[in-house]
Amino acid sequence: MHELAVCQGMLRQVMDITRREQARTVTRILVQVGPLSGVEPRLLSQAFPIASAGTPAAGAVLELESLPVRVRCEQCGAETDARPNRLLCGACGDYHTRLLSGDELLLVSVELER
Amino acid sequence: MCDTCGCNITPGNRHLILGQGKLARTEDGRSAVTVLSRLLSENDVQALHNRRHFDQHGVLAINLMSAPGSGKTALLEATIDALGDEFRIGVVEGDLETENDAERIRARGVPAVQIVTGTACHLDAHMLHDALHRIDLDSLDILFIENVGNLVCPASFDLGHHRNVTLLSVTEGDDKPAKYPVMFRGTDLLVLSKSDLLEILGDFDPAAAERHLRALASRAPVMALSARKGIELDAWLDWLRAEVRAQRERLERGDSLTPVMQPEGARLHETQPAPAPEPGP
Numbered sequence: 001m002h003e004l005a006v007c008q009g010m011l012r013q014v015m016d017i018t019r020r021e022q023a024r025t026v027t028r029i030l031v032q033v034g035p036l037s038g039v040e041p042r043l044l045s046q047a048f049p050i051a052s053a054g055t056p057a058a059g060a061v062l063e064l065e066s067l068p069v070r071v072r073c074e075q076c077g078a079e080t081d082a083r084p085n086r087l088l089c090g091a092c093g094d095y096h097t098r099l100l101s102g103d104e105l106l107l108v109s110v111e112l113e114r
Numbered sequence: 115m116c117d118t119c120g121c122n123i124t125p126g127n128r129h130l131i132l133g134q135g136k137l138a139r140t141e142d143g144r145s146a147v148t149v150l151s152r153l154l155s156e157n158d159v160q161a162l163h164n165r166r167h168f169d170q171h172g173v174l175a176i177n178l179m180s181a182p183g184s185g186k187t188a189l190l191e192a193t194i195d196a197l198g199d200e201f202r203i204g205v206v207e208g209d210l211e212t213e214n215d216a217e218r219i220r221a222r223g224v225p226a227v228q229i230v231t232g233t234a235c236h237l238d239a240h241m242l243h244d245a246l247h248r249i250d251l252d253s254l255d256i257l258f259i260e261n262v263g264n265l266v267c268p269a270s271f272d273l274g275h276h277r278n279v280t281l282l283s284v285t286e287g288d289d290k291p292a293k294y295p296v297m298f299r300g301t302d303l304l305v306l307s308k309s310d311l312l313e314i315l316g317d318f319d320p321a322a323a324e325r326h327l328r329a330l331a332s333r334a335p336v337m338a339l340s341a342r343k344g345i346e347l348d349a350w351l352d353w354l355r356a357e358v359r360a361q362r363e364r365l366e367r368g369d370s371l372t373p374v375m376q377p378e379g380a381r382l383h384e385t386q387p388a389p390a391p392e393p394g395p
Contacts, residue, residue: 002236002267009156017147027144038270038296071331085295087331095328105153111146
């Protein structure tokens, strides 16, 4: 369970941005958490109120976005949907694929109020 | 993924950059700042620093991961016995409590530093950095980092190492790669440990374990061995020798190596635009 540590790290980044932009409060934080990121969105949401208490982000909305798991096949070139534990090409079934999306763990944007 | 080359921009988020630019005003006068940095960027920066340390000292750093009790320490003991005269080996041990594993390694005449994580379920780049101050990298060829026994959390944290090695003991079930895809997808080598028990158990199919690994689009080699009984250790020892050679060749070229997942992400997205420059103060 490292979601609290991940959340605290995210908030340190958000606080740096808040100071840089000379803002008073944070109103919204948008984060992308893919199914293959190793972080559980529900636990991240639960950690947020605890980690943000007493900071300018205390009342902010934490919005979590999950991108679909998609792969591109190196054999046939197809781009298809996949599952976290089945990253085979959906067209030809080969395992020589590269992940296109689904492993994101990104702080996308922060909305601030001056 | 990093925050400098644009590899963190995916088909799912590029519209955020291409649209209104990095800093956009919303209708009610609030400002929205586009960031697009890894949530673990603090850890990643420290990991990069650790990797530079290893490269400067000519050390190959290997992150050993598995469930508790898969035989990571036993594999290290057998490796030290086999290669102790060939390479200078050091070990960093991660456990929630006790110095037991570090003591087992020291008993083999090899320097070992124990990180006691308390309640933390994984090692991170900062913990490893603190431990590196207690070990002389100049006197090492290979540093093994034995991560906390856990098939979940250690997979998310880059430590600054060069290679991920994951152990799956034959007592655990051959479908573990399907159950823990984040862990097994990132491995550079899968070791099926305790292979001497295969016949006794009769229900672990090494071919099925490999199939589950391939389903994660992994090209990592798979090898079965028994560290305790000294069975089929040669493939593992040869893999290590080849990795030490490859690390020396990389350093001569001035290259470095990050574990299997990060460079893949970079290659995938390299044709896409880099984020807009930071707005001035």
